[in-house]
């Protein structure tokens with residue numbers, strides 16, 4: 001009889017077996033180097049759910065071994081760490097060579113779903129691609145990336161994950177000196193649209209093909225059988241990107257820096273910088289203070305997603321073979337985006353069927369929300385409380401509107417629409433609550449946690465992360481985290497500084 005306990009040590013760091021499939025590419029794709037040590041590192045937070053994805057037990061995440069490994073101070077066994085080269089379009093302009101200027105790929109490890117996950121340190125020191133940068137990331141931006149990666153995963157939105165944030169008292173100069181940190185990110189691959197553009201714009205067809213074959217074999221093996229696998233790759237990435245954009249719009253997420261070097265070839269949300277979640281609804285809202293033209297404003301994200309797919313298509317054109325085929329692969333973007341957004345918005349409104357006037361109902365709703373600067377998250381969450389017989393439930397919803405008469409008129413139409421499909425209050429609310437999160441990472445919540453963390457109190461980072469792990473649950477004990485931002489938060493500005 002086997003009466004031996006499985007000791008938690010069995011799932012510690014020492015048991016992570018690193019390989020590095022990216023390192024099997026030719027040397028031109030990267031520079032092999034070790035992270036720069038982070039002085040006197042300390043654990044700020046670790047995500048148990050992310051840890052589980054690579055079979056790490058929670059106690060392992062508090063161990064000295066963990067802190068040393070994921071600060072970059074101790075080389076993980078068998079890790080062949082490297083920084084990858086890529087290029088990209090930034091704000092619509094070709095930026096030439098970029099690359100991992102402050103990220104170091106440790107390698108890939110077995111994931112609990114049977115696949116593999118790459119582990120990458122962000123903020124782990126200068127690389128040959130750092131240009132003028134110091135290779136570091138500040139605690140502020142690292143906490144934002146950590147919290148939002150995990151929050152997006154909990155919302156069911158494809159994203160790179162964040163295993164941990166490890167801080168240090170070492171300072172980096174931004175607008176003012178700030179302490180630094182390292183985030184450990186996880187994704188099956190960190191290859192970006194800009195990784196392909198790099199070889200295309202350097203006229204290196206051989207490397208372009210090598211990269212495409214690597215991505216297809218590793219992450220899209222089903223496409224190998226297609227008559228033109230490169231066409232199939234572009235079509236699939238286009239599909240994923242279009243769906244991702246719909247998911248962002250439906251939850252009010254704004255990325256802030258949708259440059260092609262921040263676009264994942266796997267359709268994941270990548271690079272959490274000056275992101276934000278829509279609060280007072282304004283389709284023109286720009287979350288990145290540095291983006292003065294509003295290229296990446298909320299309402300423009302879907303179109304920019306398409307533009308970025310075109311940039312990828314341009315880079316893949318030599319492999320695909322013809323402009324016609326390349327355009328065909330890109331051609332379904334709008335239809336896929338539209339269908340996904342339609343599906344998500346119907347779910348948000350608790351509508352099970354499609355009716356001819358649904359678009360009018362939605363347009364009128366968004367116009368009212370904009371006119372009254374209604375909080376995006378609160379609106380949809382409270383909409384689920386509305387009762388069909390008009391017997392109440394909508395007081396808190398109605399309170400969000402300046403023009404209550406206009407809201408009442410819209411609510412009449414909405415009720416009439418619900419009656420067309422024999423909607424039931426209870427089941428509709430349950431379904432709507434599963435589509436409309438109660439908790440999102442509002443900027444002021446992140447800011448509050450960051451300010452505490454800067455005083456070395458990490459409890460708020462950890463608490464916030466746990467609340468955001470179950471964004472659709474009521475969690476009445478945490479109801480204040482779902483409230484409107486306080487007055488002091490109105491002037492909060494988020495820029496590219498990180």
Ligand SMILES: Nc1ncnc2c1ncn2[C@@H]1O[C@H](COP(=O)(O)OP(=O)(O)OP(=O)(O)O)[C@@H](O)[C@H]1O
Nearest residue numbers: 098099100101102103130133134135136262271272
């Ligand atoms: N402090 C820094 N030191 C060195 N390079 C940097 C620094 N900040 C940004 N970069 C580099 O500038 C380019 C664009 O930066 P961007 O903000 O999009 O990426 P990032 O946040 O560093 O990383 P990622 O896209 O990996 O999440 C990238 O090549 C990035 O590595």
Ligand SMILES: [Mg+2]
Nearest residue numbers: 261262270271
């Ligand atoms: Mg980036």
